[in-house]
Amino acid sequence: xxxxxxxxxxxxxxxxxxxxxxxxxxxxxxxxxxxxxxxxxxxxxxxxxxxxxxxxxxxxxxxxxxxxxxxxxxxxxxxxxxxxxxxxxxxxxxxxxxxxxxxxxxxxxxxxxxxxxxxxxxxxxxxxxxxxxxxxxxxxxxxxxxxxxxxxxxxxxxxxxxxxxxxxxxxxxxxxxxxxxxxxxxxxxxxxxxxxxxxxxxxxxxxxxxxxxxxxxxxxxxxxxxxxxxxxxxxxxxxxxxxxxxxxxxxxxxxxxxxxxxxxxx
Amino acid sequence: xxxxxxxxxxxxxxxxxxxxxxxxxxxxxxxxxxxxxxxxxxxxxxxxxxxxxxxxxxxxxxxxxxxxxxxxxxxxxxxxxxxxxxxxxxxxxxxxxxxxxxxxxxxxxxxxxxxxxxxxxxxxxxxxxxxxxxxxxxxxxxxxxxxxxxxxxxxxxxxxxxxxxxxxxxxxxxxxxxxxxxxxxxxxxxxxxxxxxxxxxxxxxxxxxxxxxxxxxxxxxxxxxxxxxxxxxxxxxxxxxxxxxxxxxxxxxxxxxxxxxxxxxxxxxxxxxxxxxxxxxxxxxxxxxxxxxxxxxxxxxxxxxxxxxxxxxxxxxx
Numbered sequence: 281x282x283x284x285x286x287x288x289x290x291x292x293x294x295x296x297x298x299x300x301x302x303x304x305x306x307x308x309x310x311x312x313x314x315x316x317x318x319x320x321x322x323x324x325x326x327x328x329x330x331x332x333x334x335x336x337x338x339x340x341x342x343x344x345x346x347x348x349x350x351x352x353x354x355x356x357x358x359x360x361x362x363x364x365x366x367x368x369x370x371x372x373x374x375x376x377x378x379x380x381x382x383x384x385x386x387x388x389x390x391x392x393x394x395x396x397x398x399x400x401x402x403x404x405x406x407x408x409x410x411x412x413x414x415x416x417x418x419x420x421x422x423x424x425x426x427x428x429x430x431x432x433x434x435x436x437x438x439x440x441x442x443x444x445x446x447x448x449x450x451x452x453x454x455x456x457x458x459x460x461x462x463x464x465x466x467x468x469x470x471x472x473x474x475x476x477x478x479x480x481x482x483x484x485x486x487x488x489x490x491x492x493x494x495x496x497x498x499x500x501x502x503x504x505x506x507x508x509x510x511x512x513x514x515x516x517x518x519x520x521x522x523x524x525x526x527x528x529x530x531x532x533x534x535x536x537x538x539x540x541x542x543x544x545x546x
Numbered sequence: 547x548x549x550x551x552x553x554x555x556x557x558x559x560x561x562x563x564x565x566x567x568x569x570x571x572x573x574x575x576x577x578x579x580x581x582x583x584x585x586x587x588x589x590x591x592x593x594x595x596x597x598x599x600x601x602x603x604x605x606x607x608x609x610x611x612x613x614x615x616x617x618x619x620x621x622x623x624x625x626x627x628x629x630x631x632x633x634x635x636x637x638x639x640x641x642x643x644x645x646x647x648x649x650x651x652x653x654x655x656x657x658x659x660x661x662x663x664x665x666x667x668x669x670x671x672x673x674x675x676x677x678x679x680x681x682x683x684x685x686x687x688x689x690x691x692x693x694x695x696x697x698x699x700x701x702x703x704x705x706x707x708x709x710x711x712x713x714x715x716x717x718x719x720x721x722x723x724x725x726x727x728x729x730x731x732x733x734x735x736x737x738x739x740x741x742x743x744x745x746x747x748x749x750x751x752x753x754x755x756x757x758x759x760x761x762x763x764x765x766x767x768x769x770x771x772x773x774x775x776x777x778x779x780x781x782x783x784x785x786x787x788x789x790x791x792x793x794x795x796x797x798x799x800x801x802x803x804x805x806x807x808x809x810x811x812x813x814x815x816x817x818x819x820x821x822x823x824x825x826x827x828x829x830x831x832x833x834x835x836x837x838x839x840x841x842x843x844x845x846x847x848x849x850x851x852x853x854x855x856x857x858x859x860x861x862x863x864x
Binding site: 308309311427430431433434435437438439440441442485488489490491492493494 | 659660661677679681684687689690691692693696697700701703725726738745751
């Protein structure tokens with residue numbers, strides 16, 4: 281019944297939804313969404329680099345995402361400029377450089393729109409393999425570091441005093457974020473990727489009593505929205521990535537508004 | 547680096563007399579020179595030089611030293627924050643760190659916890675020392691859903707029953723399922739203490755634990771700390787700028803104003819000229835605080851039978 285490319289798209293969307301859940305929660309808790317967006321914007325540069333060096337594009341994205349993550353991690357300790365200003369500089373520098381590099385290569389093999397907004401229906405077997413293996417690796421690593429991540433998110437100093445490896449955990453988190461973004465980029469694109477991280481977490485927050493239930497619910501929301509977005513996209517003939525993001529934003533905004541109105545009303 | 551740095555391991559020697567040894571102290575440069583027994587002269591005291599006070603220590607001989615800091619110096623933004631500070635804490639004693647705002651109390655605690663490195667000096671911990679910590683500031687974040695129980699289990703991966711027992715012990719029984727953000731300041735304080743306790747620490751470090759707790763709650767909190775010391779044999783490092791209630795529970799008081807001004811049993815420190823000079827009128831108002839209600843309240847406000855018995859230690863509780 282389902283055509284192979286739709287099935288691949290469905291698997292990829294659900295997979296990304298599940299992998300993004302724990303990282304999305306950590307991004308929300310640690311207020312790293314701008315940080316994530318900066319890494320995502322650098323992804324385009326990674327695509328250009330991958331094309332220029334003739335290596336796997338996902339690998340190119342991972343390399344550049346890690347490099348930007350490393351720069352942010354290193355500069356995160358400086359106090360001269362506020363962190364969000366620094367992110368604003370790097371984020372748009374990376375995006376501009378990526379677009380320039382891509383336009384130089386455009387017309388050859390690069391579909392610029394596809395990388396900016398994603399092209400989930402063009403997901404091939406190799407892309408799917410990246411999601412499954414890379415995503416699995418990310419999830420296992422998150423599992424190993426989970427207690428440390430949560431302890432740091434709650435109170436960094438207390439966690440450090442109790443012997444949690446704070447700096448190492450932060451470095452691991454940056455690597456995981458870069459990996460996740462590289463994996464998800466093909467599917468939702470550079471500009472919409474943060475939605476996949478932040479929105480399911482935001483939608484799950486009011487229904488969760490513990491960090492773990494929040495992750496489980498975010499995973500559920502992400503996977504369902506992925507499937508729903510693809511169904512809507514093939515039914516209404518609209519781009520799949522933005523369709524998923526619209527489903528996610530409808531879910532998260534309605535939850536937030538419902539809670540906000542409930543608070544003020546009651 | 548913010549990695550918790552463990553000081554050198556190895557059993558610190560229990561040589562108490564070393565405390566009296568000082569060295570000459572220029573104003574800005576750290577006076578760390580090891581204990582050569584020379585005069586400890588403070589250049590900011592124009593009119594006199596003085597020695598560190600030798601005071602009798604009340605600790606039982608042979609008590610296990612848990613952590614020992616020697617000659618700690620710390621400079622922050624060109625200002626000498628800590629100058630040749632020695633601190634030693636043994637099992638079963640409550641050491642209170644007292645001093646005016648900006649005297650370097652929290653800096654010293656951060657160094658002892660390994661949260662930042664000292665410019666000079668050494669910190670040795672007993673090998674395998676487990677520390678429980680109750681930080682001064684605890685900003686809760688509603689973005690993270692967190693029950694009291696889950697929060698406590700971040701400190702140590704223990705059973706539900708252990709969490710419940712720890713909550714009972716700090717007088718916060720029944721809070722396990724509550725959200726962290728829904729707690730009052732006093733409740734939060736106790737819950738953080740419960741997290742420290744499930745780690746089964748040998749050393750408990752509390753930075754201004756009475757913040758945001760009312761006066762009665764404060765007395766109860768210090769009574770609880772005294773009781774924990776008695777029952778578990780904990781070493782306790784307590785930071786306070788509060789002069790009244792703290793001292794009743796302390797075995798030793800270290801009065802700090804960048805350097806250790808004076809130290810000893812509470813009554814001795816309270817009469818020490820350095821202490822009086824630092825605290826002025828507040829020092830003269832010092833009195834061991836007795837709280838004279840014959841019952842206590844649990845966190846729900848229900849009266850409960852008194853639990854502290856004023857047993858061991860010099861806690862004078864009525």
